[in-house]
Amino acid sequence: MEQAPVYYYLLVFLSSLAISCCLTPFIKKLAVATGQIAVPKDTRWHKKETPLLGGISIFIATIVVWIVGITNAFNLLDNMDGLSAGIAFIAGGFIFLTLYLSPVHGPFLRPVLFMSAAYLGAVLGFLFYNFNPASIFMGDSGSLFIGFVLACLTILGSTGESAGGSAGRVLSIIAIPILILFIPILDTAFVSVMRKLFRRPISQGGRDHSSHRMVAIGFSERKAVVVLYAFSAGSGIIALGINHLRVGMVVLLATLYLLFVALFWIYLGRVKVYPEKSVLAGGGSGVITPILVEITYKRRLFEVLLDFVLISVAYYASYLLRFEGNIGANFDFFLKSLPIVIACQIFSFYVLGVYKGIWESAGIRDLMGYVRAITAGTVLAILILLGLYRFISFSRAVFAIYWGLMVIMVSLSRLSFRILDEGIRMRNRQGEQTLIYGAGVGGQFALKEIENNKQLGFQLVGFIDDNPRLKGRKIQGYPVIGAGEELEEIIRKHQIKKIIVSFRQNGAEKKKDLKELCLRMGAEVEVMQMRVVIS
Secondary structure (H helix, E strand, O other), rough: OOOHHHHHHHHHHHHHHHHHHHHHHHHHHHHOOOOOOOOOOOOOOOOOEEEHHHHHHHHHOOOOHHHHHHHHHHHHHHOOOHHHHHHHHHHHHHHHHHHHHOOOOOOOOOHHHHHHHHHHHHHHHHHHOOOOOOOOOOOHHHHHHHHHHHHHHHHHHOOOOOOOHHHHHHHHHHHHHHHHHHHHHHHHHHHHHHHOOOOOOOOOOOOOOHHHHHHOOOOOOOHHHHHHHHHHHHHHHHHHHOOOOOHHHHHHHHHHHHHHHHHHHHHHHHOOOOOOHHHHOOOOOOOOHHHHHHHHHHHOOOHHHHHHHHHHHHHHHHHHHHHOOOHHHHHHHHHHHHHHHHHHHHHHHOOOOOOHHOHHHHOOOHHHHHHHHHHHHHHHHHHHHHHHHHOOOOHHHHHHHHHHHHHHHHHHHHHHHHHHHHHHHOOOOOEEEEEEOOOHHHHHHHHHHHHHOHHHHHEEEEOOOOOOOOOOEOOOEEEEOOOHHHHHHHHHHOOEEEEEEEEOOOOOHHHHHHHHEEEEEEEOOOOEEEEOOOO
């Protein structure tokens, strides 16, 4: 087995040295505060009172905070039926697969595999009884134990080998454990940051974890847990690919995955779970916090950073696609032109007003603006490369692919919040069964109000319209069920409780006719008329 480079050991040594030097004074204060002091005696050599507990700093520094952190992360993740145990089983499964399929087999591989198999069987057996609705909880003793075992298995099973030379080896040592245990790490970091933003103690408990926020926006408890399972499996698959794919491909996949995760967790961060105002709302204390908020939040620095990543990913992916995954000598041309592409694209976004838009309200008009800005940035980059290098050794196909990828990625990133909103609304419809009479512009206005105003308590079933050609069509995902003459059958079939008349002309007469129809049927249906009032 090939020995790891000396600087690996030096890095670990220096990290532990720094932690031990910084932690020991705090342990000393803790020992004094709790009375853990060695008093001078005739049988002891020391002549003054000296704090004990120094071994704690040695222990913590020896493990570079990984074991303690992962152990507690699973304890914090145990906040919903089947969540901690399920994530532990998925993570353990990917640890086993990573080791079993590893190209290098160390001397301790077989015992670690046996331990992993035993661990997986034990966790899965418990999960049968712990998944929602749980008939038993694991308690702190269980969650701390599974976290401890996983942390140890990732350390013991680190092979340090992968496809891709030294860069792949670094990825293998660092990225594989982090990706396999990504969801517990992410949830702990997310809760810590959010509590800090709302000036709440990080150690304070609460229903503010990722799973709780998913339930708050309309997921069932089971769906929330399964979604987190899916994220855990996604990061595990990327970790598994590190030993078997090219480094460039792994970095690209990991970056795209992390972008998706970042957008989803930013969306979860918008869910209101605290009564206090966020630091980002301008309520921060001191001098540094308002300055950071002004620079990063109000001045759109985060959007610029996101676009920086999107441009880099799209441009690199276009090279991979153009040269079928093997960039080779073209990598130098990629590096040479990347700063130009980034500068041109960011400049065009700024000049053409992309950074003036609001994500939550992005629509078709905004998409057209994104296309114009991406086109302008791409053309500007080509012209500059043409002037500097006469476009020699640069591929026109790369820029065509880049343009398409940028349109897709920028559009999806800007529309991400609306897509999530729409998807969650469609899957979690609640309220009284409601029908909109009229599938024209007025009906679509009524649809928007129903979707955006949850306090109305309407669950839209669909539209009816007197135009028979519209029957069977869909308007923003909702069907045109039939025409007015079929209304009686539709009311009975779909158990309609409310009808909204959306006509601008003769709306009052139609409302009166519908009320009379419902009375003749003996159906308890409330008939309303939509009006747009500007005063």
